Amino acid sequence: MTTKIAIFGVGLIGGSLALCFKGKPDLYVTGYTHLPELIHTYQEREVVDHATLSIEEAALDADFIFLCVPVSLIGTYLDKLSHLPLKQGCIITDVGSTKASVIAHAAQLNLDSVYFIGGHPMAGSERAGVGAASALLFENAYYVLTPPENVPQDVIDRLGNLLEQTTRAQIVKVEPVMHDEIVGAISHLPHVIAVALVNQIRQYNQENPLYRMLAAGGFRDITRIASSDPIVWRDILLNNRHIVLSLLEDWNSGVAEFIELLQQQDSRGIEEQFEKAGAFRDQLPERRKGMIASLYDLYLEVPDHPGIIGKITTEIGNQGINISNVQIVESREEVPGVMRLSFRQEHDMEKAKIMLQDQQYSVFV
Numbered sequence: 001m002t003t004k005i006a007i008f009g010v011g012l013i014g015g016s017l018a019l020c021f022k023g024k025p026d027l028y029v030t031g032y033t034h035l036p037e038l039i040h041t042y043q044e045r046e047v048v049d050h051a052t053l054s055i056e057e058a059a060l061d062a063d064f065i066f067l068c069v070p071v072s073l074i075g076t077y078l079d080k081l082s083h084l085p086l087k088q089g090c091i092i093t094d095v096g097s098t099k100a101s102v103i104a105h106a107a108q109l110n111l112d113s114v115y116f117i118g119g120h121p122m123a124g125s126e127r128a129g130v131g132a133a134s135a136l137l138f139e140n141a142y143y144v145l146t147p148p149e150n151v152p153q154d155v156i157d158r159l160g161n162l163l164e165q166t167t168r169a170q171i172v173k174v175e176p177v178m179h180d181e182i183v184g185a186i187s188h189l190p191h192v193i194a195v196a197l198v199n200q201i202r203q204y205n206q207e208n209p210l211y212r213m214l215a216a217g218g219f220r221d222i223t224r225i226a227s228s229d230p231i232v233w234r235d236i237l238l239n240n241r242h243i244v245l246s247l248l249e250d251w252n253s254g255v256a257e258f259i260e261l262l263q264q265q266d267s268r269g270i271e272e273q274f275e276k277a278g279a280f281r282d283q284l285p286e287r288r289k290g291m292i293a294s295l296y297d298l299y300l301e302v303p304d305h306p307g308i309i310g311k312i313t314t315e316i317g318n319q320g321i322n323i324s325n326v327q328i329v330e331s332r333e334e335v336p337g338v339m340r341l342s343f344r345q346e347h348d349m350e351k352a353k354i355m356l357q358d359q360q361y362s363v364f365v
C-alpha cells in the first residue's frame, strides 16, 4: 500500500527530505507551497511526485506530514491542520531548529486520532531553498525526535523507521527543553558569534579594503555560517532568545576573562585557555556529521588559461561528483592561480583528487 507523505515548505530541509523519500518503493511525496511560482520549480527539479497550492490536497490523505517552514510558521500550520479531517493515525512532524515552543503549541491543540512528534535533523547548511536540497544531507547525522509522552511507541517507531531507512540518519530522543539548551550552545550561539565577527571585520574593511583581501582560509571557514538565511535565523534566535541571551552572557564573561589575561600579560593563563580548549576539541567525534557541517577543500594550481575553470568543473561534474563551492584564491599574470574546490562529502573530494592527479594537476588537500 502506498504511504503518502506531504511536505510543507520544500526548501533546503523539506526538499532534502523529499529527495530522500521520492522514488522509494510505495512512497508518494506531495509538496505544498504558498507561492505559485514554486510549483514549476519543484516539478522541474523533480523533488516531489506532485506539487500543490492547496493545504487540503496535500494534507487530507497523508500518512505523514512534515512541516519544513521557518520556526515562526510551524504553529500557524499546526493550527490550520488541526481544523482539517486528517487521515486517522496520520503523524505530523516538524523540522524546526527549536523544540520547546513547538511542542507546547501542539499540546494545546485538539488533534483527534492524529499524532504530533517534534523533529530536528541535526544537519544542514548555510544555503537555503530547494536548489540547495540534497538526498545526502542527513546521511550519518543525528535526527532528534521529541515525542510527547502520550504518543504510543509504535507510532514513534513508524516515524523513526521511515526516517532511518530513507535519510540514513540516526534517530535520538531528546527532551525538548534540553534540546533547546544544547542546540542553543552548539549551533545558535556559534551563528551569532560568526555574524558579529564578520560584521566587526566588515566595518574595518569599510576604512581599508585590505581586510577582505587578506582574510584567508581560516577566517572564511569559521565564519561560513554567517551566510545563513536571515529569515530562518531571525526566527530561530527570537524563538530561543532566553537561552541564547543566557549563553551570550556566559560568552561575555569568557571575553572579559581574555581581556583580563591580555591586560595582565598573563602568559600562562593564555596558554591554559588554548590547552583546555584543544583538549576538549580533540575529543569531538570526527567522522559523524555534526550540527555545523564540514566542507572538504581541495586546492589545485591552475595555469592562467581562458576557460580552465569551466573545463575542470565540467570534468568533475561529468564524473557525477558534486562541487559545493569554487574559488580562485590567487591569480596573477605569469603565476599559476590556486583554485579551491569545496565538497560536502569527503568521498567526493577523494574522487576529485584522484581524477585531477591522473590528469597531472598539482593537487593539495
Ligand SMILES: NC(=O)C1=CN([C@@H]2O[C@H](COP(=O)(O)OP(=O)(O)OC[C@H]3O[C@@H](n4cnc5c(N)ncnc54)[C@H](O)[C@@H]3O)[C@@H](O)[C@H]2O)C=CC1
Residues within 6 Å of the ligand: 008, 009, 010, 011, 012, 013, 014, 033, 034, 035, 068, 069, 070, 071, 073, 095, 096, 097, 098, 120, 121, 122, 123, 124, 125, 126, 127, 128, 129, 130, 229, 232, 236
Ligand atoms: N538551514 C538548516 O541548515 C536547517 C534548518 N532547519 C529548520 O528547517 C526549517 C526550514 O529551514 P530551511 O529549509 O533551511 O529554509 P528554506 O528557506 O530553505 O525553506 C523554507 C521553506 O518554507 C517555505 N515558506 C516560507 N514561508 C512560507 C509560508 N508562509 N507558507 C508556506 N511555506 C513557506 C519556503 O518557500 C521554503 O520552501 C526551519 O524551521 C529551520 O529552523 C533544521 C535543520 C537545519
Ligand SMILES: O=C(O)C(=O)Cc1ccc(O)cc1
Residues within 6 Å of the ligand: 096, 097, 121, 122, 123, 124, 125, 126, 127, 187, 225, 291, 292, 293, 294
Ligand atoms: O551550516 C551549518 O553547518 C549549520 O549549522 C546547519 C544547521 C542549521 C540549523 C540547524 O538547526 C541545524 C544545522
